[in-house]
Amino acid sequence: MNNERKREIADALASVRAKIPNQVTLIVVTKTFPTSDVEILYELGERNFGENRDSEGAEKSALLPDDAQWHYQGGIQSNKLRSIVAWSDFIHSLDEIRHAEKISTVALEIKKRQNCFIQINLDSDQESETRSGIKRSELTRFANEISQFSGISIVGVMGVGPLNSDPRPAFAELQSASHELQNVIPEATFISGGMSGDFDIALEYGATHVRIGSSILGSR
DSSP: OOOOHOOOOHHHHHHHHHOOTTTTTEEEOOSSSOOHHHHHOOOOHHHOEEOOOOHHHHHHHHSSSSTEEEOOSSOOOHHHHHHHHHSSEEEEEEHHHHHHHHHHHHHHHHHOOEEEEEOOOOOOOOTTTTOOOOGGGGGHHHHHHHHTTTTEEEEEEEEOOOOSSOHHHHHHHHHHHHHHHHHHHHTTTTTEETTTTTTHHHHHTTSSEEOOHHHHHHOO
């Protein structure tokens, strides 16, 4: 193992950890980084890893011990779902009924319940066509529909803050969406919000899960 790389990751991880409350789940986003980095993180005590591509998640998860938790947070392609459900513990990017139906079917076939976050589009109206997620106005209807699928466990909401503006209104909206979702599914209390550039603000608005890559592993 590269000791210099281990020290580098350990120092960055400690810096990030110092800013995150103990009750918040840190998901280290390992997309595009080698399995050797994931193994270092595991040795340093991390257990939650995020991937955006099915192929990377399938490969890395097979090499880590079973107590590692894998979070799929990329856009969903229907033809990849059988594989994604097989290796992921959580899917953060559910925003279509047809995908929910297939996730449930595959999960039941392999005798599991797939944990899913509903992705909310937090962009302004002008940007909303280019980013994933359901519109906030659709949340209650969407939650009611997907709660019918017995192979899925809805655990909360996920959102990506805007790139070029103050993320506070967006994260306030995500927190409000979480309260709305709990009116339909009371146990769905998780909020997946915040990345390297804005996780501190997401925490102000109740984030229970933060997805951090570059602040720990460096730029890609």
